[in-house]
Amino acid sequence: MCLGIPGEVIELHPEQPDLAKVDVSGVRRLINIGLLTDDPPVPGEWVLIHVGFALSKIDEREAAAAMEFLEGIGQAYEDEINALRESVIE
Amino acid sequence: MRFVDEFRDADKAHALAAKIAALCEPGRQYKLMEVCGGHTHTIYKHGLEDYLPESVTLVHGPGCPVCVIPMGRVDDAIHLASQPDVIMTSFGDMMRVPGSGGSFFDANAEGTNIRMVYSPLDSLKIARQNPDKRVVFMAIGFETTAPSTAMTMLRAAAAGLSNFSVFCNHVTIVPAIKAILDSPDLRLDGFIGPGHVSTVIGCRPYEFIARDYGKPVVVAGFEPLDILQSIYMLMVQLSQGRSEIENQYSRVVPWDGNLVALKAIGETMELRPYFEWRGLGFISHSALQVREKYAAMDAERLFQVPGVRVADPKACQCGEVLKGVLKPWECKVFGTACTPETPIGTCMVSPEGACAAYYNFGRMNRTRVAEAAQAGRS
Numbered sequence: 001m002c003l004g005i006p007g008e009v010i011e012l013h014p015e016q017p018d019l020a021k022v023d024v025s026g027v028r029r030l031i032n033i034g035l036l037t038d039d040p041p042v043p044g045e046w047v048l049i050h051v052g053f054a055l056s057k058i059d060e061r062e063a064a065a066a067m068e069f070l071e072g073i074g075q076a077y078e079d080e081i082n083a084l085r086e087s088v089i090e
Numbered sequence: 091m092r093f094v095d096e097f098r099d100a101d102k103a104h105a106l107a108a109k110i111a112a113l114c115e116p117g118r119q120y121k122l123m124e125v126c127g128g129h130t131h132t133i134y135k136h137g138l139e140d141y142l143p144e145s146v147t148l149v150h151g152p153g154c155p156v157c158v159i160p161m162g163r164v165d166d167a168i169h170l171a172s173q174p175d176v177i178m179t180s181f182g183d184m185m186r187v188p189g190s191g192g193s194f195f196d197a198n199a200e201g202t203n204i205r206m207v208y209s210p211l212d213s214l215k216i217a218r219q220n221p222d223k224r225v226v227f228m229a230i231g232f233e234t235t236a237p238s239t240a241m242t243m244l245r246a247a248a249a250g251l252s253n254f255s256v257f258c259n260h261v262t263i264v265p266a267i268k269a270i271l272d273s274p275d276l277r278l279d280g281f282i283g284p285g286h287v288s289t290v291i292g293c294r295p296y297e298f299i300a301r302d303y304g305k306p307v308v309v310a311g312f313e314p315l316d317i318l319q320s321i322y323m324l325m326v327q328l329s330q331g332r333s334e335i336e337n338q339y340s341r342v343v344p345w346d347g348n349l350v351a352l353k354a355i356g357e358t359m360e361l362r363p364y365f366e367w368r369g370l371g372f373i374s375h376s377a378l379q380v381r382e383k384y385a386a387m388d389a390e391r392l393f394q395v396p397g398v399r400v401a402d403p404k405a406c407q408c409g410e411v412l413k414g415v416l417k418p419w420e421c422k423v424f425g426t427a428c429t430p431e432t433p434i435g436t437c438m439v440s441p442e443g444a445c446a447a448y449y450n451f452g453r454m455n456r457t458r459v460a461e462a463a464q465a466g467r468s
Contacts, residue, residue, distance in 0.1 A: 004234075032211060035351045036350070038349065048286075050286065051210065051235055052208060052211050052238060055290065056344075069313065073131065079182055083208035084208050086207075087208035087211075088215055089209060
């Protein structure tokens with residue numbers, strides 16, 4: 001839950017400006033980017049996601065490091081990705 | 091993963107370790123607390139204590155949101171979930187946390203409907219799909235997750251959803267740090283500040299630690315080299331007699347935090363007069379409750395919450411572990427009666443809990459080896 005998961009922004013939602021589609025390890029889901037309205041991410045940028053909300057923008061280097069950290073955690077990360085897979089934010 | 095090496099380079103780690111060792115004054119002991127459970131995880135996983143001189147000890151702090159929820163709140167949640175027509179939603183981490191009569195999983199076996207969700211926004215969807223049910227989101231976490239709850243409440247209000255509410259258990263990190271600083275049990279020399287929480291609150295809230303207590307704080311990232319670098323920065327300050335707030339994780343943490351997030355929290359929630367933390371007891375102004383303006387979304391106003399205080403099981407020493415007074419393996423039930431599969435205490439449930447991290451990764455760390463050697467001699 002407290003894990004920040006890096007995701008790459010794929011596209012912004014055409015109708016809802018606070019939603020964006022991200023790719024997290026091949027899982028594509030909508031997340032909320034409303035906390036980044038001061039500096040909204042654009043497709044191709046990376047964000048750190050907490051429980052469905054992008055909390056900060058990060059660079060690709062940071063994203064790779066964060067992802068490796070998570071993969072090293074094992075089960076907790078698996079659970080988080082599975083939870084994300086189940087998530088249907090709209 | 092071509093980028094990762096720069097955060098993991100063993101030569102750099104050894105070079106930092108040597109610089110840390112060189113800053114140690116002979117005869118002086120250094121106790122540094124890493125506040126965040128994510129840092130605890132990195133420290134055990136990479137055996138970072140092995141890189142440090144004997145005189146530098148890392149003390150694990152209370153920054154694990156699941157760990158600090160007292161048993162009474164778990165019982166309250168199960169009570170809420172057992173009310174007519176209630177669907178409770180919760181992050182997966184909470185599901186196995188034992189209350190006095192069992193966990194959420196146990197409660198579901200008895201007939202409650204407690205569903206795991208990834209995001210509070212998923213709870214909104216459940217509320218929309220079940221207009222004849224009352225959906226209560228079990229909100230937990232520090233300032234990392236509080237903005238998500240706040241934004242979800244704002245969304246629910248905008249959508250006019252009337253069957254969604256929040257059982258608010260959000261806690262704030264700064265009063266917990268203050269409680270630890272005021273505790274007579276422990277003398278600390280400095281703090282490795284939490285990374286993700288600081289993304290939201292920024293670095294300024296820690297200024298009192300330097301100003302009033304004379305202890306340095308370095309906000310740190312989660313990579314092994316981030317943590318070693320932060321320890322080095324703390325040691326430089328200590329060697330120079332300085333106490334300041336420094337930001338090692340500036341590539342992610344802005345000095346002023348996330349103002350949109352802080353505004354959303356301030357709009358929907360306010361500080362409680364006091365809140366009980368597992369192990370730390372009642373701490374003033376240390377948690378959030380739903381503001382009057384959003385009373386229609388406050389489960390504590392909508393339902394009768396018993397609010398019974400439940401003492402931890404006698405055998406459980408999570409409180410001492412959360413305060414950093416005990417190392418996980420010094421707990422009487424660690425690894426025997428209490429394991430990640432059958433946890434007695436919260437510190438063994440969450441992957442960010444010190445006990446679970448140590449159980450999974452740290453069993454041969456330096457302290458343990460030293461203690462085993464000492465036990466052998468005596």
